Amino acid sequence: MASGLARRFGSNKLLADFGGRPLLCRALDATNTPQLAARIVVTRSAEVEALCKAEGVPCLVHALPGRNDTVRLGLDALLAARPDLAGCMFLPGDQPLLQRETVESMVGIFGWDTKTRIERQKETEREIFRLAHRFINDPNPLVGSPVLFSKRYFSELRILPEGKGGSVLLRKYPERVHNIFIGDRNELLDADTPEALAELLRILRQ
Numbered sequence: 001m002a003s004g005l006a007r008r009f010g011s012n013k014l015l016a017d018f019g020g021r022p023l024l025c026r027a028l029d030a031t032n033t034p035q036l037a038a039r040i041v042v043t044r045s046a047e048v049e050a051l052c053k054a055e056g057v058p059c060l061v062h063a064l065p066g067r068n069d070t071v072r073l074g075l076d077a078l079l080a081a082r083p084d085l086a087g088c089m090f091l092p093g094d095q096p097l098l099q100r101e102t103v104e105s106m107v108g109i110f111g112w113d114t115k116t117r118i119e120r121q122k123e124t125e126r127e128i129f130r131l132a133h134r135f136i137n138d139p140n141p142l143v144g145s146p147v148l149f150s151k152r153y154f155s156e157l158r159i160l161p162e163g164k165g166g167s168v169l170l171r172k173y174p175e176r177v178h179n180i181f182i183g184d185r186n187e188l189l190d191a192d193t194p195e196a197l198a199e200l201l202r203i204l205r206q
Contacts, residue, residue, distance in 0.1 A: 001092045014093045025094035028055055035107040038082045042074040068160035086110045091146040094190045106148050126152050132179035143190040
């Protein structure tokens with residue numbers, strides 16, 4: 001997801017320097033795994049398109065206004081290439097501490113259980129999964145992205161209300177939403193401001 005206007009950041013934050021590379025490259029690295037059948041960057045930025053081309057990552061450029069447009073265009077493009085998808089994951093481009101291993105763990109929900117050799121797809125085909133962190137002695141976890149939708153939700157993701165994203169379905173089906181807990185809450189942090197980006201870089205260098 002790279003179509004945001006970055007009003008709070010003041011410029012195209014996905015191209016901002018983060019440890020010597022554009023910030024978006026961190027998301028490209030986190031999703032560079034054979035466990036994903038396909039991926040695509042959806043953006044309004046010609047500069048982001050050029051970066052994706054240089055990195056060899058498919059990119060879809062559009063000029064539509066809403067978050068719902070980004071979701072629909074990205075999903076349609078993926079399904080055109082891979083109509084057999086078991087699910088889809090939405091990942092923002094400004095979450096630079098997210099690890100590839102975390103993405104792979106989420107994707108693994110739709111694979112084979114290597115111990116029992118049982119295919120888990122039938123168990124998960126009506127579920128939604130989101131990344132979360134549980135604080136000690138706090139019943140309310142920190143939740144965020146990525147969010148993984150099984151294919152059962154593809155039709156609804158393509159007709160989201162104007163300006164809305166996939167969180168509409170999380171609120172509509174709360175009983176089907178499952179948190180995938182991680183130990184490092186920093187993986188959930190995003191860079192909405194230059195100050196936030198600087199803090200994330202400080203954490204990375206520690």
